[in-house]
Amino acid sequence: MNTERTVKDYSTKAIPSWCPGCGDFGILTALKKALVEINADPDETLVVSGIGCGSLLPYWINTYGSCTLHGRAIPFATGSKIANHKNNIIVNVGDGDGLGIGMGHFVHFFRRNLDVMVICDNNGVYGLTKGQTSPTAKKGTKTSSTPFGSIEDYVNGASLALQMGATFVARAYSADAPGLTEIMKQAMNHNGAAFVDILQPCVTFNKQETYDFYNKNIDKNDLTAPICSSRSEAITFCNTPQEKIPTGIIFQEELPTYEEQVPQFKKGPLAHQDISQIDVTDFMERRS
Amino acid sequence: MTPKTVKNKIHILAGGPAGTGIESITHSLALALTREGLFAITTSEYQNIIRGGHSFASVHVGNTEILSHQNHYDLMIAMDKNSVQQHCTEIDEGGAIIYDGEKINIDDIDIPETVEMIHVPIARMAKESGLSLAANVVGVGAVFAIIGQSPEQMKTVLETIFTRKGKEVVEINHRALQAGYDYVKENVTHQISNQLKGDEKKRFLMGGNEAIALGCIRSGLKFLSAYPMTPGSTILTTLAKESQNYDIVVVHAEDEISAVNMAIGAGHSGIRAATGTSGGGFALMGEAVSLAGQIEAPVVIFDAQRPGPSTGLPTRTGQGDLRMAMHCGQGDFPRLVIAAGDHQDCVDLTGEAFNYAEKYQLPVIFLTEKYIADQYRTCEFDITKNINIDRGKIAPPSELDGNFMRYKDTPDGISPRSVPGMKGGRYTSTSYEHDEHGKPVEETPEVKVMMEKRWRKIKTLEKELPDPKVFGSSKNKVMIWGGTKNPTLEAQNILQKKGFDIEVIQMQYILPFKTDAVQEILKDRENLIMVEGNQSGQLEGVLTEFTGITPDYSIRSYYGRPMTGEWIAQEIEKYLSKL
Numbered sequence: 001m002n003t004e005r006t007v008k009d010y011s012t013k014a015i016p017s018w019c020p021g022c023g024d025f026g027i028l029t030a031l032k033k034a035l036v037e038i039n040a041d042p043d044e045t046l047v048v049s050g051i052g053c054g055s056l057l058p059y060w061i062n063t064y065g066s067c068t069l070h071g072r073a074i075p076f077a078t079g080s081k082i083a084n085h086k087n088n089i090i091v092n093v094g095d096g097d098g099l100g101i102g103m104g105h106f107v108h109f110f111r112r113n114l115d116v117m118v119i120c121d122n123n124g125v126y127g128l129t130k131g132q133t134s135p136t137a138k139k140g141t142k143t144s145s146t147p148f149g150s151i152e153d154y155v156n157g158a159s160l161a162l163q164m165g166a167t168f169v170a171r172a173y174s175a176d177a178p179g180l181t182e183i184m185k186q187a188m189n190h191n192g193a194a195f196v197d198i199l200q201p202c203v204t205f206n207k208q209e210t211y212d213f214y215n216k217n218i219d220k221n222d223l224t225a226p227i228c229s230s231r232s233e234a235i236t237f238c239n240t241p242q243e244k245i246p247t248g249i250i251f252q253e254e255l256p257t258y259e260e261q262v263p264q265f266k267k268g269p270l271a272h273q274d275i276s277q278i279d280v281t282d283f284m285e286r287r288s
Numbered sequence: 289m290t291p292k293t294v295k296n297k298i299h300i301l302a303g304g305p306a307g308t309g310i311e312s313i314t315h316s317l318a319l320a321l322t323r324e325g326l327f328a329i330t331t332s333e334y335q336n337i338i339r340g341g342h343s344f345a346s347v348h349v350g351n352t353e354i355l356s357h358q359n360h361y362d363l364m365i366a367m368d369k370n371s372v373q374q375h376c377t378e379i380d381e382g383g384a385i386i387y388d389g390e391k392i393n394i395d396d397i398d399i400p401e402t403v404e405m406i407h408v409p410i411a412r413m414a415k416e417s418g419l420s421l422a423a424n425v426v427g428v429g430a431v432f433a434i435i436g437q438s439p440e441q442m443k444t445v446l447e448t449i450f451t452r453k454g455k456e457v458v459e460i461n462h463r464a465l466q467a468g469y470d471y472v473k474e475n476v477t478h479q480i481s482n483q484l485k486g487d488e489k490k491r492f493l494m495g496g497n498e499a500i501a502l503g504c505i506r507s508g509l510k511f512l513s514a515y516p517m518t519p520g521s522t523i524l525t526t527l528a529k530e531s532q533n534y535d536i537v538v539v540h541a542e543d544e545i546s547a548v549n550m551a552i553g554a555g556h557s558g559i560r561a562a563t564g565t566s567g568g569g570f571a572l573m574g575e576a577v578s579l580a581g582q583i584e585a586p587v588v589i590f591d592a593q594r595p596g597p598s599t600g601l602p603t604r605t606g607q608g609d610l611r612m613a614m615h616c617g618q619g620d621f622p623r624l625v626i627a628a629g630d631h632q633d634c635v636d637l638t639g640e641a642f643n644y645a646e647k648y649q650l651p652v653i654f655l656t657e658k659y660i661a662d663q664y665r666t667c668e669f670d671i672t673k674n675i676n677i678d679r680g681k682i683a684p685p686s687e688l689d690g691n692f693m694r695y696k697d698t699p700d701g702i703s704p705r706s707v708p709g710m711k712g713g714r715y716t717s718t719s720y721e722h723d724e725h726g727k728p729v730e731e732t733p734e735v736k737v738m739m740e741k742r743w744r745k746i747k748t749l750e751k752e753l754p755d756p757k758v759f760g761s762s763k764n765k766v767m768i769w770g771g772t773k774n775p776t777l778e779a780q781n782i783l784q785k786k787g788f789d790i791e792v793i794q795m796q797y798i799l800p801f802k803t804d805a806v807q808e809i810l811k812d813r814e815n816l817i818m819v820e821g822n823q824s825g826q827l828e829g830v831l832t833e834f835t836g837i838t839p840d841y842s843i844r845s846y847y848g849r850p851m852t853g854e855w856i857a858q859e860i861e862k863y864l865s866k867l
């Protein structure tokens with residue numbers, strides 16, 4: 001069935017329950033379009049999310065999906081990828097999900113370089129729990145959990161992913177449909193662990209980073225080549241305050257993936273390997 | 289001193305500071321004697337340090353299977369003075385202690401007159417053989433001479449251990465062994481005579497966690513993710529070593545939360561997956577256990593228990609995690625809790641654990657404890673038979689139409705599954721409550737359907753689970769779980785000789801609880817005694833909760849040291865003789 005697919009092939013009848021105007025709509029639309037562009041088989045695609053507003057996305061895309069636990073999408077997806085590395089696996093985390101409760105998994109994930117795309121709906125708040133401060137919110141942010149302004153400095157997901165070895169790192173804006181689609185397409189085509197930080201307006205709880213704010217403050221880079229040509233340059237680029245927020249492909253490099261380094265995959269996906277007859281003579285001989 | 293005559297068993301202790309090869313003394317002795325066709329078990333007690341302190345390990349050998357270790361010995365190798373001081377009173381009358389008189393001054397130690405002190409210049413002979421580190425091997429040579437066994441099998445064991453380090457190392461160790469042996473033959477008259485005679489049948493010497501690894505390999509495990517924690521770590525390290533031989537991917541995860549979620553993701557996606565840990569790591573997994581229950585993903589979690597609370601006693605044994613295994617995770621959902629009693633259980637029940645996990649699509653918590661996990665035992669597994677592998681209900685392609693009902697309401701509660709990659713089988717699994725398609729729901733009727741569908745699996749599973757194992761027949765019932773099994777069976781033998789009969793009931797499957805079967809077994813009881821390795825009587829509470837039965841007497845050990853058959857017999861006798 002390698003005929004042309006359309007967005008309809010990835011669409012569900014159910015309508016997303018996000019607040020009208022929520023940036024998550026743009027992410028869902030772009031993801032479906034990107035899947036069309038890479039002609040992904042919906043039956044060989046799995047979208048894994050954590051818990052949060054954005055993490056509801058798997059309900060509204062007609063592929064395999066798993067809404068797991070808050071913060072645990074990455075390990076769940078890792079296990080799933082290892083079970084069948086031929087599947088196209090997309091991890092959808094929130095900023096609280098991926099960079100708060102799940103940060104331990106986030107950083108270690110990029111050390112492994114599995115061929116999986118991680119996208120982060122970065123809205124600066126905990127949307128689903130009614131707008132508390134998220135780890136990506138700037139110092140001084142006032143919300144119900146930091147009524148006097150947050151004291152902690154913010155986390156820069158892109159910089160962190162680069163530090164940990166991500167082989168494709170990009171930043172996108174949920175309202176830039178063509179840009180986001182193109183970035184996701186390249187991220188999925190990339191052979192290795194990709195991270196896409198998506199600036200996503202939360203119209204209900206984030207009154208600072210609004211569409212207006214982003215429309216004025218985004219510096220869109222050309223997507224034909226990465227902005228930086230080395231990892232160290234990319235890290236410095238991410239850590240240097242810019243006048244405007246850059247979007248685009250920050251850095252990309254080809255390194256051996258986890259899957260390529262595990263000889264156990266040579267006989268095909270583990271899920272397809274026969275387990276009905278296993279000869280343990282060897283194991284026993286070493287213990288007699 | 290008249291040398292001790294032992295019948296057909298011998299109990300040997302090795303003691304010294306950590307890092308002096310105490311465990312390799314008992315392990316190599318056990319392996320050599322297993323090759324001879326004898327039966328051995330080992331125990332080890334070490335402090336939670338890498339060098340120094342005091343460690344001791346024992347090996348117990350017999351012509352037939354050894355059920356329990358004991359805390360008094362026929363022979364000891366003391367690698368330092370401290371060991372002589374601490375253990376000289378544990379040597380039976382006519383027994384002996386091998387020590388290095390050129391290194392250790394024993395004049396100021398109050399050694400019982402019934403103990404023979406045998407000087408062997410261990411350190412000097414090791415040095416003369418070419419390696420000071422081979423001191424423990426000299427000691428082993430001396431042991432063979434004193435117990436009247438030929439050191440030939442021991443030479444083959446040294447070859448097995450040292451071949452990868454080169455021929456020269458093997459030769460040094462052979463020299464060290466022979467030196468210890470010859471020294472005793474020439475200079476020592478004291479012998480510990482015995483009737484040990486191997487039948488030369490081929491058997492295996494295996495640790496409890498190795499037996500679990502074997503069970504995993506035979507069951508077709510494809511993925512293990514774990515984070516090290518004593519005494520569970522050797523499940524990880526054993527399987528890591530075997531991973532390329534058996535096409536198993538092993539991940540040393542960043543923490544236990546990751547480990548269990550990876551295993552669940554893998555199980556959900558169609559392979560047999562597990563994680564292994566100890567209580568502290570398992571405590572971190574609760575939320576994920578509930579996730580597996582909710583999305584109906586198969587996963588097996590091994591918890592090698594050690595005593596808590598908290599970091600507790602890292603290198604000691606205990607049975608304090610039963611309640612956590614039964615109750616961790618939010619909400620009500622089906623799970624299976626299994627407790628292995630010995631190495632055979634570690635192999636067999638691991639096989640069953642994977643079958644039940646996939647057949648019932650639920651988390652299986654598999655409890656062992658340090659006593660089993662670390663114990664080497666001569667085993668007689670039949671590996672020629674293929675084991676039964678049941679992958680459960682997989683939806684046939686005809687049902688996979690792109691609108692698959694993954695959580696179909698069925699009479700037995702089990703819904704056929706699809707896994708990512710299967711044509712037309714796509715659905716979204718979710719930790720939220722959901723309907724038969726996996727779509728989130730909140731309305732009462734739909735929630736009720738799913739809660740009750742899942743719960744029905746418990747009833748179906750309870751029917752399929754084997755009844756508790758019963759050993760012997762008596763109105764004096766003794767109920768146990770986990771590694772207390774063999775020591776309690778030893779107690780049964782001891783008590784029989786004293787005129788007391790007991791029936792031993794081993795609970796292998798604890799949740800779902802086999803209420804009817806347990807009530808039936810206990811129907812004709814006059815006395816019910818519980819033996820447990822925890823303070824609160826965890827199984828005892830469970831028994832009462834499900835059957836209304838309260839035991840007449842409770843024997844509990846919660847100090848971190850394994851119970852011996854002799855101690856259990858003594859405690860049971862105290863109770864029975866008062867009646």
Ligand SMILES: Cc1ncc(C[n+]2csc(CCOP(=O)(O)OP(=O)(O)O)c2C)c(N)n1
Nearest residue numbers: 051052053054070094095096097126127128
């Ligand atoms: C273990 C755990 N802690 C807390 C929660 C409650 N919770 C649900 S979503 C969420 C935060 C969501 O924020 P984010 O990940 O940024 O996603 P968003 O809703 O903003 O898209 C929290 C704290 C939970 N579900 N599980």
Ligand code: SF4
Nearest residue numbers: 019022053127202203
């Ligand atoms: S609360 Fe914010 S993030 Fe959540 S759905 Fe509404 S707009 Fe979107």
Ligand SMILES: [Mg+2]
Nearest residue numbers: 094095096125
């Ligand atoms: Mg958020």
